[in-house]
Structures are given as C-alpha cells and as structure tokens.
Amino acid sequence: MLCPAPVAAPSSLWSARRAFLLAAGAGAVAPAIAQVDVGSSSTLRKLIPAETLERSAAQQYQQMMEQARSQRALAPDNHPQLQRLRAIAQRLIPFTAPWNDRVGQWRWEVNLIGSKQINAFCMPGGKIAFYTGILDQLKLTDDEAAMIMGHEMAHALREHARERLAKTQATNIGLRLGSQLLGLGDLGNAAASLGGQLLTLQFSRSDESDADLVGLELAARGGYDPEASVSLWKKMGNATGNKQGGLAFLSTHPSGPARIEQLQLNVPKVQKLYEAARKRG
Structure with missing residues (x-):
C-alpha cells in the first residue's frame, strides 16, 4: 500500500521535527468569536476520558509512522510536500484554542x-x-490542502471520535445516559482498547457538517481562501475510484451538492477573516 520514500539522517529529522513542534506551539491567539454556527459539542463525549483516548491515539499514530518508516514510505523532514503541509499547520494551529480547551496539552x-x-x-x-x-x-492547491487539514483538525477539536466511541460503548455496555457512574470505568478501558478503530469510525452527517464549517473558519483565519472549500469538494465529487488509488477519504467523507451548497452559504461569513489574515501577511 505504501510507496517508497527516502529516509532522512536522524539528526536532521529530529531538528526539523523539533522546530516544527516549537513553531506550532508558539504564539497563543486570543479567543475570537466564531463566525460559523455549529453549536456546542455533545456532552455525551464526556463518558470517554479525553486523556485516555488521546494517549491511545498517540500510540496508534506512532505505530503507523513506524510501519511507514520500516517500508521507507514515511517522508523525511526535508520532503517538499511535507514542508508544505507543516507550513499550513503552523498557520492554522494558533486558531484552534477557542474550539477545545485541551489544545494547550496537545503535541501536534x-x-x-x-x-x-x-x-x-x-x-x-x-x-x-x-x-x-x-x-x-487531486492536484491540491495550498488553499485546498488547508481546507482538508482544517476539516480533519475540526474533527479532533470537536471530539467527534470521542463522541462516536462513547455512543458505541454506551450501547454495548447497556448504559443509560441518566445512570450515575455505573460503567464509566468500563468506558475508560474501552477507550484505551478501541484506539485501533479511530480511522474507521463513521462520522454522522452532523459531524461532517460541523467539521466543514469549523475547518473553513480555521483555514480562513490562517489566510487561506475560503472559496477553495468549494473547489475542493467539487474535485472530490469528480474523483473516480480505481483499483490503484482507492477513495478511502470519500468513503468516510462523502461529497455531494448539499455539502457544497452549505459551504457556499458560509464562505461570506469568513471572507473578512481571510482578508484580514492576508493583510497581516
């Protein structure tokens, strides 16, 4: 599944990664009023301990990166496309704090x-x-790549996986939302053991809409053209599956006219954020 990629020297790999992490964590931004309307996050997610799920996710992520490295498929820090993605992340991360109060503890x-x-x-x-x-x-422009990154970051910020797992496990264990603390320990253990399911979770239409809009605002605040959200999903809609490529992204993020229409309606709401970001440089 994975294609070969050159491997960087350990010293350069560490220094570049350390520089990225330091830059990503620097420059706190004052909370800003959201321009898109997504409502509050589900309280159901609290049935799953955030720390446990994040720790499980970090372990699974590390395993995936090690597997990719062993197959010479993990891009080195000097890879142009990786540098491009990290530059986009550095522009989006400072605007994530208002969406989740745990962001200060995350190691992006x-x-x-x-x-x-x-x-x-x-x-x-x-x-x-x-x-x-x-x-x-998909021949993504930087603006379109930023829309994808913002969308995926929004899923994490809004804790959609945490909510999905809570619903699944609450059902499996037979819990009632009105019960007291019965079964919460079981849910915590489940969060630790179900980390492997994080990449196969099926988000609801509401989750996808939520992530579209939060991601749109993150990208606009980072200085990326909100119109790219429309061109991105048009590209997604035009993409055709083939045995070599596969459309894993579209299997969990289906495109469609309704999705594009919603984005078109919300682009004007964040346009001034984009223009202000561009003026700041």
Missing part, C-alpha cells in the same frame, strides 16, 4: 505517507497525516 504532529491512497486524518490530540495520493491525484 504532521507527517506524510507515500501512498496512492486518497486520504488524510487528524487523530485526537492533534496527530495529523496526509497520504501523497490526496495531494497528487
């Missing part, structure tokens, strides 16, 4: 995996990965 990572797969994700805790297929086959 961005990596690139050589694969024809059209896919990208952000795990709980800020663990981001893109596949080269989504960049190359």
Whole structure:
C-alpha cells in the first residue's frame, strides 16, 4: 500500500521535527468569536476520558509512522510536500484554542505517507497525516490542502471520535445516559482498547457538517481562501475510484451538492477573516 520514500539522517529529522513542534506551539491567539454556527459539542463525549483516548491515539499514530518508516514510505523532514503541509499547520494551529480547551496539552504532529491512497486524518490530540495520493491525484492547491487539514483538525477539536466511541460503548455496555457512574470505568478501558478503530469510525452527517464549517473558519483565519472549500469538494465529487488509488477519504467523507451548497452559504461569513489574515501577511 505504501510507496517508497527516502529516509532522512536522524539528526536532521529530529531538528526539523523539533522546530516544527516549537513553531506550532508558539504564539497563543486570543479567543475570537466564531463566525460559523455549529453549536456546542455533545456532552455525551464526556463518558470517554479525553486523556485516555488521546494517549491511545498517540500510540496508534506512532505505530503507523513506524510501519511507514520500516517500508521507507514515511517522508523525511526535508520532503517538499511535507514542508508544505507543516507550513499550513503552523498557520492554522494558533486558531484552534477557542474550539477545545485541551489544545494547550496537545503535541501536534504532521507527517506524510507515500501512498496512492486518497486520504488524510487528524487523530485526537492533534496527530495529523496526509497520504501523497490526496495531494497528487487531486492536484491540491495550498488553499485546498488547508481546507482538508482544517476539516480533519475540526474533527479532533470537536471530539467527534470521542463522541462516536462513547455512543458505541454506551450501547454495548447497556448504559443509560441518566445512570450515575455505573460503567464509566468500563468506558475508560474501552477507550484505551478501541484506539485501533479511530480511522474507521463513521462520522454522522452532523459531524461532517460541523467539521466543514469549523475547518473553513480555521483555514480562513490562517489566510487561506475560503472559496477553495468549494473547489475542493467539487474535485472530490469528480474523483473516480480505481483499483490503484482507492477513495478511502470519500468513503468516510462523502461529497455531494448539499455539502457544497452549505459551504457556499458560509464562505461570506469568513471572507473578512481571510482578508484580514492576508493583510497581516
């Protein structure tokens, strides 16, 4: 599944990654009023301990990166496409704090995996990965790549995976939402053991709409053209599956006229944020 990629020297790998992490964590931004309307996050997610899920996600992410490295498919820090993605992340991360009060504890990572797969994700805790297929086959501009990254970051910020797992496990264990603390320990254990399901979770239409709008605002605040959200999903809608490439991203993020229409309606709401960001440089 994974395509070969050159391996960087350990010293340069560490220094570049350390520089990215330091830059990503620097420059706190004062909370700003959201321009898009997504409502509050579901309280159901609290049935799953955030720390446990983030720790499980970090472990799974590390395993995936090690597997990619062993197959010479993990892009080195000097890879142009990876540098491009990390530059985008550095512009978006400072605007994530208002969406989740745990962001200050996250250790953001961005990596690139050589694969024809059209896919990208952000795990709980800020663990981001893109596949080269989504960049190359869709010929994404920086603005369009920022929309994908913002969308995936929004899933993590709004804790959609945490909510999905809570619903699944609450049903499996037979809990009632009105019960007291019965079963919460079981749910915590489930969060630790179900980390492997994080990339196969099926988000609801509401989750997808939520992530579209939050991602749109994050990207606009970072200085990326909100109109790119429309062109991106048009590209997604026009993408055709083939045995070599696969459309893993579209299997969990279906495109359609309703999605594009919603984005078109919300682009004007964040246009001034984009223009202000461009003026700041």
